[in-house]
Amino acid sequence: MTTHLRVADVNDVLDRLRLQFHAKGTQQLSDLDAYCARMDTANAGTLGRKELETCLNYFGLFPTTQEIGVLVRSFGSTCGSSSNIRWRNFVLALSGELSTAREAALRHAFASVPSGSVADVAAAGHFDDHPLAVRGVLRGDDVRHAFVVGLAKAQVGDDANNDVTWQAFRTYYASVSLAFASDDEFVAMLRDVWRPSALHVALPSVLFGNKRSVLLEKLGQRTHKEENERDVLLRALRKHDASETGYVAPHELQRACEVLGLVVSLDEVHDTFAAGTRDARGKLSIAWFADFICADSIA
Template identity: 25%
Template sequence: MAGTARHDREMAMQAKKNLSNCTDPIEKLRLQCLSRGSAGIKGLGRAFRIMDDDGSKNLDFKEFLKGLHDYGLVIGKEEAEALFSQFDKNGNGTIDFDEFLVTLRPPMSNARKDVIMQAFRKLDKTGDGIVTIEDLRGVYNAKHHPKYQNGEWTEDQVFRIFLDNFDSPYDKDGQVTKDEFLNYYSGVSASVDSDVYFILMMRSAWKL
C-alpha cells in the first residue's frame, strides 16, 4: 500500500523533530497531527465531528478547545484562541471545521492532488464519492491476503481492514470519503519531498 508503515514512521519522526522549533500556531497543530502518522489530520476531523452535536459543521471556541484536548493535542488556551481567531474569518465566534481541516492539510501540488483523485476514482466504482466494501469488490483482490489464505479472515474482513487504513483510528465507519482519502494522502505526501517520486509511488501502488 502506498501509505507504507515506513513512510508513516519517517513522517512522524520528522514532524516531532520540527515541532521543537516551530512557532507558527497552525504549523504547530499540523505537526502535532502529522506526528501521529498519515491519519492524524483525519483523526482530528473525526474528533470535531463527534463534538458537533447539532450537525452544523461549525464549532464555537469551547467545542474547538475540547476537540483539541479530546484528541490529545497539547495546546495552551492563549494559543488556541490565536488559532481560533485565524479561522474565524467573519468574526462570528464559530469556525467551519471542514475549512479548518483543509487549511491544516500540508500543502500539496496540483499534480499530487490529481494522482490522489485518480486513485480515489478507481476505488469509487459507483462514483458516489464514498468508497465502501461494495466498491472494493471488483478493484481490490482480497484473495492474496495471507489472513484470507489461512482462513483467519473472510473476504469482507480483508476489505474492511483495507478501508480502515484511510479511516480515522477513532471512529471507523467502513466508509471513506474523498476528503478523508485526501487527508490521508496529504499526510503521506508530507513525508515525500519529490513530486515525481510521490506520483510514481501512487501509480505503482494503485496500478494507475
C-alpha cells in the first residue's frame, strides 16, 4: 500500500502548489519550467533538493521540508532513493499534463480495452502483471479493486454502469502516473496490464544466449501443485531483487539464473537488458523477463 499512500501524498502537495500558482497566474507555470531549465546547468534533467527549493522560493512558494521530501521521493531520479528530482516530470505533473510518451501509450491502452462499464473494463486487465502485484506488494485482485474504485470516481457525472469514457480513463491514469518516475516504467505498466498491440516490442531473433528453452525446462522441473513456470521464475527473481522494486540488476539476474541451474554470461545478460523493459536506473523488469521466458508455456 506504500505506493498508493505516496501517490495520495504527492497529489495533496501538487494540489496545494497548483492552487498557489493559479492564484498568481497560470503563466507562472511556464516560467517555472524555464527557470528550472536555467538551474539545470549540467543539462542532466535533474535538480537537487536545494535547487528545487530555490526554484519554488523564487516564485513565492515555500513548501515544508516534508513536502519537498514527498516531491523528491515521487519524482526522484532513482525511484525514491535519490536527493535529485526529475524537474520536467515534476513540472508536467504540476500542470496536470502527461508527457507525450505517456499520453500516446495511454491512448493505445484505451483503444485495446473493450467498450463497457467499469467492471467490464477491469475484467479485461491483466492485473497480476501490474508492478505492485509482481513485486508482491499487493495481490492482482487488490490492484484490480483499486482500479475499479479509482476509475468509478473518474466517471464524474456518469453511472459506473455506463461505458467508460476516454476522459475518465485518462483522468484515472493521470493520477496513477505520479507513481512511475520514468516514462518507460509507466509505458511498461500499461503494456503489461492492457497488452495493446501498438506497444508490443519486437525482440531480436537471438537473445539471452539462445538459452530461453533451457531455462524454461529447468523451471518446469521446479513447479509444484498449481504453479506454472512463470510463478517459479518470478519467485526466484523476487528473492534477488534487493531494491524490492520489481526490477533487477544484471548481476542479480545472473545470480537468480544460477540458483535455477542455468549459467549465463554477463554479455548474454546485458544483451537481454538492452532489449527489455528497464527502469530509470537501467534495471530490468522481472515481469518483462518472466513474460519473455515463459510466453510459449502459458496458455
